[in-house]
Amino acid sequence: MSTEVEVATTGIKVELPKAYDDIKDLIRIDRLPHIWCPGCGLGILLKLLARAIKNSGIPIEKHVIVTGIGCTGRIGGYLRLDAYHVTHGRAIPFAVGLKMANPELEVTVVGGDGDILAIGGNHFIHAARRNDDINVIIVNNFIYGMTGGQYSPTTPKGAKTTTSPYGHFENPFNVPLLAYAAGASYVARWSVLHQNELYQSLLEMFRVKGFAVIEVLSPCIIYTDRNAMGDAVDFMKVIKERSTIDHNANLADIDIDFSMKKIVLGNFVKRERPVSYG
Amino acid sequence: MQQSLDQVRIRLMGLGGHGIVFAGRLLGMAAAMQGLDSILTITYSPEQRGGWSRADVIIAKEMVDYPLIDEADVFLATTQQAFSLEFKSLRKGGIFVYESTIYKPVIPNANDYVVIPVPATEIAENVTGRRLMMNVVLVGVITSALEPLIKEESIINAIRGMTRRAGKLDTTVQEMNIKAFQAGLDYGRKYLKGMG
Amino acid sequence: MPTVAELYKKDLDKLLKPGIHFLDGNTATAEGAVTAGCRFYAGYPITPSNEIAEYMSYRLPQVGGKFIQMEDEIASIAAVLGASAAGVKSMTATSGPGFSLMQENIGLGSMLEIPAVIVDVMRAGPSTGIPTLLGQGDILQAKYGSHGDYEIVAYLPANPQEAFDFTIKAFNTAEKYRVVAVVLSDQLVGHMYGKVRVPEFDEIEIVERPKPTVPPDQYLPYDSKYLVPPMAIAGTGYRVNNESLTHTDKGYPTTDKDASFKLVMRLVRKIRENEKEIAEWEEYLLDDAEYVIVSYGSTSGSVRRAIKVLRTQGYRVGLLRPKTAWPFPGWVVENLASRGVQKFITVEVNMGKMYHVVREFSRGVPVEHIPYAPGYIPDPDYVMSNVKKVIEG
Amino acid sequence: MALIQQDEAWFMRRLVNLHKMKRPVGKILVNPDLCKDCRFCIEFCPNNVLEESKDVNFKGYHYPVVKPGKELDCVACRMCEKICPEFAITIISEEYITYDKYYGVSRHAHGG
Structure with a gap:
């Protein structure tokens, strides 16, 4: 086997701690430690996703991960699955092609708020409209992290980013409402702190037939740094203190504003809608 | 430009809905089935409905090279508009076929051309009960003028093999088309014989 | 096959x-x-x-x-x-x-x-x-x-x-x-x-992509040992990372000099080294042609007609019609150039695209373009008069 | 995980013999090379068991270590393991300790 991998990443040999024996087979250990910043929530999602895939009841080789560009786009590369890291914003249509060509596959798209809602926004609403039988995990960190902190479609009004130095003047997307309105079969919002709930939600997503969307709130130090919110720990504490779980919340009222006074989480929507193809 | 040496150029034109393209496809396909080469190009007016449509067929013994028509050997016009727009493209000595129950063209220097007026709608209605089959009657007339380059069986085979997006024509429609075609062919043969 | x-x-x-x-x-x-x-x-x-x-x-x-x-x-x-x-x-x-x-x-x-x-x-x-x-x-x-x-x-x-x-x-x-x-x-x-x-169905050959023959643990998705590595299909248990970033043989992103260069080289070499096998072209009356018209697609029909007429008028013109734009049969142009062709003339419905490609291979032989881009192919008269202009200078 | 079932908790409350009651003692294994010092484990530990190391790992990050004197304080709730984004922490809970012993040993340890 090639040894370039280790040179390219860290140069050290890493063994996965014992706690991850169950998902040892699913993580590309030779690529750890991963590239994400200290305090990034993506590592947590990676673990949960691997566990959920392991326990989904669907054979592992039938799982396919499709990711676009951005920090979140790297998640597929750490999962020892058939993974496709494609162009910016095009993970959803690529996944639609995979699923249509082979309906036996369980196709999951993981992308950031920029990848799925900005450059890939059109694909997102149309896949939801058709109710394509794929899963979409949107990791919402409120900013473009990898490119250095520009505002994204979910950046709250007032937030400072490298491209909104005087405060952002646009309104952000309310992701669950958007997904619901566009026609998704399953819509949930959790944070990386709500691990049990998020894990159950991921399992549910694999069971749902139709377009399943989970918005995962995740800390990003690029965002918190610029807005004097402290570090990732402080952000996590805000989520811990201010979030409420309300499965029956009125989706129109669950915007997340800059103050983050109210963060509503829950499994909001589960409905049966005809799927676009058999 | 010497396009006429080794090929026959047929220009069919009429109102959209007159079945001009279908007629062109029949002629082109019949030629192809006989081992000739044929090319059909279609042009429409910009209107989605109610405009004119034009089908240009080139039939050649060898390969058709330049696929467009600069001058026609045979010209069919089913409407006055078609006649006014494109009669100028018919070469001297060419064959002009028109639908005589729809309009009566005023042909300049009529003696320079072989003119065949065809009451195609009437023939179609008499033979098949459907005025719509008028285009196939006219194909029959054109075939009579082009015999033996295009043979009767080839057109009949072409009608039988003709497919549409939704599959083949159903057999009763096929048979009606064949009847209309033969009626046109007879009319043309008689008319040309009459001209001597 | x-x-x-x-x-x-x-x-x-x-x-x-x-x-x-x-x-x-x-x-x-x-x-x-x-x-x-x-x-x-x-x-x-x-x-x-x-x-x-x-x-x-x-x-x-x-x-x-x-x-x-x-x-x-x-x-x-x-x-x-x-x-x-x-x-x-x-x-x-x-x-x-x-x-x-x-x-x-x-x-x-x-x-x-x-x-x-x-x-x-x-x-x-x-x-x-x-x-x-x-x-x-x-x-x-x-x-x-x-x-x-x-x-x-x-x-x-x-x-x-x-x-x-x-x-x-x-x-x-x-x-x-x-x-x-x-x-x-x-x-x-x-x-x-x-x-x-x-053609009859037993005359049409079909090529299928190379498939991996080794078990998943030995499989490298972008194995540089091959020019065209075998391709694992999603869902067949190979579980590979298909990486749009510059990647190693294993499909892991890399910024390593050698690995990046090796990958890009292979992506290019697999076509360049097989260009003679892939490229196709048609030659029409080229054997004694002094002037070679390069044309393709529907335009080539018009050019062919023009050449037929020009030949009757004593002009020694011929047609080179690439059937593949890429890879371009550049060696055919080179051979014609070294054989002593006077001029290459490109006729296409644009302001000069394949013109540049022909020039790349023309070895100093002048290449002229006949521009035409009104939405139609040039008719044979247009081609003839312009080709005559080019020939007569 | 819990020794006492949730629904039995109220019922058991009065009956539990605290002197004999056992709870797990977690052993916190940290893989220092994977750590990036995000402090999630330190901040979210309910028993405040962890702190930053004085040493740094090969990348230059301080990794979590058990606070001196808190060796028996980990109750193996696994919060740190779960919240660690870096796959760096494992909790092993094979040992149990009685509350008596915990407090005794704890006092003893302070005394010594």
């Missing part, structure tokens, strides 16, 4: 029957694709390629394939690549503006080495141009449209027969070399009806 008769045994009665047909170029393209084994189509409506999508939506369900009309061309090509990654031969069809939108993902297809076919029914440009009329302006874009270094294959059909044949070839080349293959048809080829002879 297996043939259609062996590969698609149960579908044979559903394919276009061997024999003579009279089809328009777009339908011939679609039928060629179905015969080649295409079972997935994703597209977005655009004139003048619509007939392909319409026909595929009618035809694919009959042969167990799938059709989807996506939200735009970008999504279409992405879905096509996805479906091909799942092991189904896939294609899309579009025209200039849509082709421009697809460029980024043509790069993706090249990088992930996913076989796919794009039919570009060229229309007049730039921008929206004239949707209903033809142009031949996408020649260079087909090769250079996406960023970075990669190679594609592009065919140039001149009539419905070639639209049928070349689409099959495009699928075969795409599968064989794991590249994106483009069929650069044009509005006139797409819309004109012509004779299409479908």
Whole structure:
């Protein structure tokens, strides 16, 4: 086997701690430690996703991960699955092609708020409209992290980013409402702190037939740094203190504003809608 | 430009809905089935409905090279508009076929051309009960003028093999088309014989 | 190589029957694709390629394939690549503006080495141009449209027969070399009806992509030991990372000098080293020609007629018609140049595209371009008078 | 995980013999090379068991270590393991300790 991998990443040999024996087979250990910043929530999602895939009841080789560009786009590369890291914003249509060509596959798209809602926004609403039988995990960190902190479609009004130095003047997307309105079969919002709930939600997503969307709130130090919110720990504490779980919340009222006074989480929507193809 | 040496150029034109393209496809396909080469190009007016449509067929013994028509050997016009727009493209000595129950063209220097007026709608209605089959009657007339380059069986085979997006024509429609075609062919043969 | 008769045994009665047909170029393209084994189509409506999508939506369900009309061309090509990654031969069809939108993902297809076919029914440009009329302006874009270094294959059909044949070839080349293959048809080829002879099914050879023979733990998705590595299909247990970033043999992102260079070299070499095998061209009256007209697609018909007439007038002109734009048969131009041809003249419906390519290989022999871009092919008179002008200086 | 079932908790409350009651003692294994010092584990530990190391790992990050004197304070709730984004922490809970012993040993440890 090639040894370039280790040179390219860290140069050290890493063994996965014992706690991850169950998902040892699913993580590309030779690529750890991963590239994400200290305090990034993506590592947590990676673990949960691997566990959920392991326990989904669907054979592992039938799982396919499709990711676009951005920090979140790297998640597929750490999962020892058939993974496709494609162009910016095009993970959803690529996944639609995979699923249509082979309906036996369980196709999951993981992308950031920029990848799925900005450059890939059109694909997102149309896949939801058709109710394509794929899963979409949107990791919402409120900013473009990898490119250095520009505002994204979910950046709250007032937030400072490298491209909104005087405060952002646009309104952000309310992701669950958007997904619901566009026609998704399953819509949930959790944070990386709500691990049990998020894990159950991921399992549910694999069971749902139709377009399943989970918005995962995740800390990003690029965002918190610029807005004097402290570090990732402080952000996590805000989520811990201010979030409420309300499965029956009125989706129109669950915007997340800059103050983050109210963060509503829950499994909001589960409905049966005809799927676009058999 | 010497396009006429080794090929026959047929220009069919009429109102959209007159079945001009279908007629062109029949002629082109019949030629192809006989081992000739044929090319059909279609042009429409910009209107989605109610405009004119034009089908240009080139039939050649060898390969058709330049696929467009600069001058026609045979010209069919089913409407006055078609006649006014494109009669100028018919070469001297060419064959002009028109639908005589729809309009009566005023042909300049009529003696320079072989003119065949065809009451195609009437023939179609008499033979098949459907005025719509008028285009196939006219194909029959054109075939009579082009015999033996295009043979009767080839057109009949072409009608039988003709497919549409939704599959083949159903057999009763096929048979009606064949009847209309033969009626046109007879009319043309008689008319040309009459001209001597 | 297996043939259609062996590969698609149960579908044979559903394919276009061997024999003579009279089809328009777009339908011939679609039928060629179905015969080649295409079972997935994703597209977005655009004139003048619509007939392909319409026909595929009618035809694919009959042969167990799938059709989807996506939200735009970008999504279409992405879905096509996805479906091909799942092991189904896939294609899309579009025209200039849509082709421009697809460029980024043509790069993706090249990088992930996913076989796919794009039919570009060229229309007049730039921008929206004239949707209903033809142009031949996408020649260079087909090769250079996406960023970075990669190679594609592009065919140039001149009539419905070639639209049928070349689409099959495009699928075969795409599968064989794991590249994106483009069929650069044009509005006139797409819309004109012509004779299409479908060969017997045991005469049509079909190439399938190389498949891995080693067990998953020994498999490297981008093994640089091969020029064209075997391709693992999604869901078959190989569980590989297909990486659009510059990657190592194992499919892991890398910024390592050697690994990056090795990858890009291989992406380019797999076509460049096989260009003599892939490239096709036609020579017409070239043996004694002093002036070589280079023309392709529907324009070449007009040029052929012009040459016939010019020959009767004593001009020693001939036609070189590339059937593949990429790889371009440059060595043919080189040979003609060193044989003592006086001039090359390019005739295409643009302001000079293949002109540049011919110049690259003309070894100092002057190359003249006859510009023409009004949405129609030049008629033979136009070609003749301009060729005479060039010859007589 | 819990020794006492949730629904039995109220019922058991009065009956539990605290002197004999056992709870798990977690052993916190940290893989220092994977740590990036995000402090999630330190901040979210309910028993405040962890602190930053004085040493740094090969990347230059301080990794979590058990606070001196808190060796028996980990109750193996696994919060740190779960919240660690870096796959760096494992909790092993094979040992149990009685509350008596915990407090005794704890006092003893302070005394010594």
